[in-house]
Amino acid sequence: MVPEVRALISVVVVAFTVVLQLTVVDRIAFPGGAGPNLVLLVVAALALAGGPMAGVLTGFLAGLALDVAPPGSHFVGQNALVFCLVGYACGLLAEETSDSEQGHTALFEIVVTAAGAVLGEALLALLGVMLSDPRVTWPAIRHVLPVAVAYDVVLCPFVLYAVASALRLGGAPREARRPGLSPSQARTPVPSTSQGAIRQLPGGSAPRLRLSDRDKGTASIGGLRGPGSIRPTARREPQLKLGRPGQRTPVSVGAAFAPAAFGAGAARVKFGGRRREGVFGGSTGLGISRFGSSNMGRSLLGGSVFSRRPSSPVSRQAVFGRPAALGMSSPFRRRRDLAGGGLAGSAPRFSRGGSRARLSALTASLRRSAPKSPGRGWLRGVSSRSGSPRGNTLGGASMRRRAFGGRRTGRSLAGRGSAGRSLSGRGFARRGFSGRGLSVSRTPRLRMPRPKTGRKWRTGGYR
Amino acid sequence: MHDNRRTRLVLGVLLIIAIALITLDFKDGGASPARRLGANIFGPVERAAHDVTDPVASVFDSITGGTSTQGTIASLQRQNAELRAELSAAQLNKAASKQLAQLLQLDAGGYKIVAANVIAADGGFSDTVTLDVGSDDGIKPDETVLNGSGFVGLVTQVSSSTSTVLLASDASAVVGVELAGSGEIGAVSGTGKSLSGSALLRLSLFDANAVLHPGQQVVTYASVGDKPQVPGVPVGTIVSVNSSAGGLTQTAMVRPAVSFTSLGVVGVVVQVPRHNPRIAILPQPVPTVTVTATPGPSGTVSPSSSATPSSSPTASASGGP
Numbered sequence: 071m072v073p074e075v076r077a078l079i080s081v082v083v084v085a086f087t088v089v090l091q092l093t094v095v096d097r098i099a100f101p102g103g104a105g106p107n108l109v110l111l112v113v114a115a116l117a118l119a120g121g122p123m124a125g126v127l128t129g130f131l132a133g134l135a136l137d138v139a140p141p142g143s144h145f146v147g148q149n150a151l152v153f154c155l156v157g158y159a160c161g162l163l164a165e166e167t168s169d170s171e172q173g174h175t176a177l178f179e180i181v182v183t184a185a186g187a188v189l190g191e192a193l194l195a196l197l198g199v200m201l202s203d204p205r206v207t208w209p210a211i212r213h214v215l216p217v218a219v220a221y222d223v224v225l226c227p228f229v230l231y232a233v234a235s236a237l238r239l240g241g242a243p244r245e246a247r248r249p250g251l252s253p254s255q256a257r258t259p260v261p262s263t264s265q266g267a268i269r270q271l272p273g274g275s276a277p278r279l280r281l282s283d284r285d286k287g288t289a290s291i292g293g294l295r296g297p298g299s300i301r302p303t304a305r306r307e308p309q310l311k312l313g314r315p316g317q318r319t320p321v322s323v324g325a326a327f328a329p330a331a332f333g334a335g336a337a338r339v340k341f342g343g344r345r346r347e348g349v350f351g352g353s354t355g356l357g358i359s360r361f362g363s364s365n366m367g368r369s370l371l372g373g374s375v376f377s378r379r380p381s382s383p384v385s386r387q388a389v390f391g392r393p394a395a396l397g398m399s400s401p402f403r404r405r406r407d408l409a410g411g412g413l414a415g416s417a418p419r420f421s422r423g424g425s426r427a428r429l430s431a432l433t434a435s436l437r438r439s440a441p442k443s444p445g446r447g448w449l450r451g452v453s454s455r456s457g458s459p460r461g462n463t464l465g466g467a468s469m470r471r472r473a474f475g476g477r478r479t480g481r482s483l484a485g486r487g488s489a490g491r492s493l494s495g496r497g498f499a500r501r502g503f504s505g506r507g508l509s510v511s512r513t514p515r516l517r518m519p520r521p522k523t524g525r526k527w528r529t530g531g532y533r
Numbered sequence: 534m535h536d537n538r539r540t541r542l543v544l545g546v547l548l549i550i551a552i553a554l555i556t557l558d559f560k561d562g563g564a565s566p567a568r569r570l571g572a573n574i575f576g577p578v579e580r581a582a583h584d585v586t587d588p589v590a591s592v593f594d595s596i597t598g599g600t601s602t603q604g605t606i607a608s609l610q611r612q613n614a615e616l617r618a619e620l621s622a623a624q625l626n627k628a629a630s631k632q633l634a635q636l637l638q639l640d641a642g643g644y645k646i647v648a649a650n651v652i653a654a655d656g657g658f659s660d661t662v663t664l665d666v667g668s669d670d671g672i673k674p675d676e677t678v679l680n681g682s683g684f685v686g687l688v689t690q691v692s693s694s695t696s697t698v699l700l701a702s703d704a705s706a707v708v709g710v711e712l713a714g715s716g717e718i719g720a721v722s723g724t725g726k727s728l729s730g731s732a733l734l735r736l737s738l739f740d741a742n743a744v745l746h747p748g749q750q751v752v753t754y755a756s757v758g759d760k761p762q763v764p765g766v767p768v769g770t771i772v773s774v775n776s777s778a779g780g781l782t783q784t785a786m787v788r789p790a791v792s793f794t795s796l797g798v799v800g801v802v803v804q805v806p807r808h809n810p811r812i813a814i815l816p817q818p819v820p821t822v823t824v825t826a827t828p829g830p831s832g833t834v835s836p837s838s839s840a841t842p843s844s845s846p847t848a849s850a851s852g853g854p
Contacts, residue, residue, distance in 0.1 A: 089575070092663070093582040096656035099794030103726055105656050122540045130547040137554075138571020140579060140663040140695050141655040143703070146567045147554030154547050158540070198658060201559065205658040205704035209727035214658060 075240040080116050080124065083236050084132040087112045092139055104214040106221035107191065108229060109136055113153045114160045114186030115233040118179055122161030129157025148197050156190040180226050187222035191215055572692035580665050580694065583652035632681050632798040645804030647671060649678075651796045652695070658726055660703040662686075662796060667694040675760040677753070677802040683767035683790030684708065684753055685799050696801070701768065702732045702793045708761075710736065710768050713750035717743040721751060721768055721787060732794075734769055734787040745774045745785050763802050 091108045098105060113132050117125025133153035137146045163182055195215055198206030558565040649664035666672050668691045678685040678698050686700040687708075699706050704725025711718045719738035736751060749771045755764035769787040776783070 089578055089582045090586075091656065092575075092653040093579050094586045096654040097651070097662075107656065122537070123543060126540060126544045126547060130551065133551070134554075135571070135575070138567050139575035139653070140572045140690075140692070140697055141653045141661045142568070142571070143655055143659040143661040143689070143697065143699065143705075144657070145555045146558040146565050146571075147551040147556075150554065151548060151551035154544065154551060158544050161540075194657065201555070203658065203705075205725045207704070207725070207727055210658055210704065210725050214726045218657075 079236055079240045080128050083112060083233060084128055088132065088135045088139060092141060102217035104217040106225045107218065110153065110187050110190040111183060111222060111225060111229040112233060113157050114183040115230050117157040117160035118164040118182055119237055121165045122158050125157030125161030126154055129153035144203065145201060152190055152193040152197060155193065156186045159189060160186040179230055183226045183230055184223045188219050191218050569692060572695055576692050576695035579653045579663060583650060583665060646800035647803055648798060648800050650798060660700040660725065660793060662698050662700065664696045664698055666801060667692050667696050669693050671803050672696045672801050677763045678799050679766050680791055680799045685791055687761045688801060700793050701734060701789060708768060709754040709756055710751045711754045713752050718754055734789055736785045736787045738783040741781055741783060743783060745771060745783055747771050747773060751787050
């Protein structure tokens with residue numbers, strides 16, 4: 071979606087919600103003495119979909135609108151301040167986690183939105199106390215806060231769904247536009263590319279895998295932002311490099327992937343498909359894996375929404391192999407860049423597509439050169455490297471990695487750092503995926519024919 | 534990284550702007566130009582939205598309005614019948630017209646009243662509503678807002694097409710009152726959200742020796758130039774007396790005459806009668822059932838009309854099916 075369209079939709083949604091809140095919701099005498107704050111929920115949802123910057127801006131504007139709209143009797147700026155912070159927090163949380171994840175699960179989004187609502191309501195009360203608002207007394211807070219928070223939490227899924235569908239309104243034109251932006255890649259419909267990717271994977275030709283990955287990436291990118299046109303080119307570069315990583319030998323690429331890619335490329339590919347499902351489930355938590363295969367588990371906001379975020383496209387690919395959503399933090403990501411790029415040996419390539427990618431690559435290389443925080447990255451790189459051989463020899467470890475590596479292989483080929491992913495892969499293996507991974511890897515072909523992956527791709531919300 | 538830094542910068546700038554706005558508004562006492570601007574922008578929008586959402590809100594009001602008060606089974610059953618009947622649009626209109634009629638009776642008492650609809654409310658901790666009348670209709674700040682049941686609140690801000698009313702139940706609202714019989718004066722302040730359940734008002738009498746007992750009527754006290762409130766408008770009924778030994782003032786809890794959660798049609802007093810009308814508009818001391826019976830407050834204006842709350846529901850029930 072073009073950023074302008076997205077911004078426009080956000081503004082419309084926020085304005086509509088503000089009016090709805092004031093003229094309907096606040097007039098209803100909810101049992102309990104307090105009502106939900108829809109504007110707060112919408113801000114959190116938009117931040118979740120758009121990232122921290124979008125969250126900050128929409129939060130501020132929505133809060134300001136709520137402040138100056140007629141019945142408001144608190145000080146102008148109170149809501150703006152709080153919503154701004156909530157938008158930032160939610161956006162940051164979403165971005166950092168999505169970087170490692172293909173998309174968020176619905177549960178994750180709901181949890182984040184609810185957390186944002188709780189944070190917002192609490193901050194509003196706190197700010198009222200700080201400003202010595204005569205209405206915001208401790209007894210009042212005790213009565214209002216729990217009830218308001220409860221209503222907010224209950225309404226979370228509905229607001230998320232509404233926001234997602236509103237954003238999707240603008241998503242349709244984006245699909246149409248994309249072809250023009252990136253002729254070659256964009257034209258291929260998302261599902262077909264994904265299928266193609268899968269098929270190629272069986273073939274075992276490393277480059278193709280990468281291509282497919284790229285295509286996916288572009289698709290996701292197109293979903294995210296207009297500049298998709300630039301990114302495709304950036305991605306192309308990765309292709310070339312992808313060839314390299316494959317040639318580089320497993321060690322250079324990243325212990326986890328390399329062996330799998332060369333040794334049993336096809337099998338891994340399949341895993342990737344599978345993995346995805348597993349990943350979704352895994353991301354939210356062990357128990358939630360069933361969500362993975364159903365739409366329920368998918369992000370309410372849709373992968374496309376998230377993918378619009380600048381940094382996400384890259385991350386998106388990484389997403390599949392990534393660890394639990396909540397477990398991912400920004401430092402984590404950066405470390406991964408460090409480890410992947412600097413240590414694993416895929417230089418700037420690992421970075422994301424587009425100018426942004428270049429920037430990040432630059433920063434990463436800078437970091438690499440600087441002695442700054444080498445510890446973690448190094449550790450990871452080392453560990454991953456050392457791990458790979460081990461895995462090969464032992465078999466079990468390697469298998470685990472392969473299980474997760476379907477995606478990763480693609481990624482590694484794409485030239486991204488694999489260290490972080492390999493770590494995540496291990497994490498999954500620990501969670502008990504290893505067994506599955508093994509079996510899968512052994513019988514790669516059977517799985518290959520399955521059209522499942524393609525379907526999932528579609529359901530994944532890339533539209 | 535790059536984007537994070539930029540985002541953080543924007544966040545910082547916006548936070549500073551927000552704090553600056555709060556500071557300015559704090560200094561201006563809540564009447565900053567930003568609010569006027571907002572009223573001009575959102576006022577018309579809310580007016581338009583009210584036309585669309587009023588039926589919805591009314592239905593919700595009628596459903597949820599009574600849940601906070603305790604009633605007997607019989608009264609609840611009657612309420613159900615009424616609510617069922619009220620669901621039809623015709624009945625909703627009828628309720629509005631009834632409120633208007635009560636306002637007109639006030640009008641007959643000498644008040645010059647501008648009728649207005651409540652079009653928006655503020656959630657959270659404050660109890661404020663927006664009316665669809667503004668300075669174009671002759672509304673000025675500090676004017677009294679009432680409905681057929683009694684005192685609603687005071688106009689605090691006015692834009693060209695809307696005005697904001699601070700309800701008497703707001704924790705920051707203070708209204709000068711006197712006891713209907715004894716003439717003891719005091720002040721009624723809202724309790725805001727600090728009380729769960731039905732919103733009561735807190736009355737504090739200035740005379741520590743005055744006699745208070747439940748059931749006494751509380752009406753507004755005259756103020757200089759009839760601002761902020763006009764005299765003689767019923768505020769509520771004392772439900773409990775807090776006898777605090779050694780206190781300088783006596784306090785009591787007052788059940789408001791109007792239901793603040795289901796305000797529909799209200800009137801803004803733009804001109805006061807020459808004679809004191811307080812007795813004429815004193816409502817019959819009806820039990821609280823009438824407050825919860827209909828979406829619109831259904832208190833009575835004169836003793837003769839006290840039968841209307843009970844008669845109208847039956848009429849509407851028969852007319853509904």
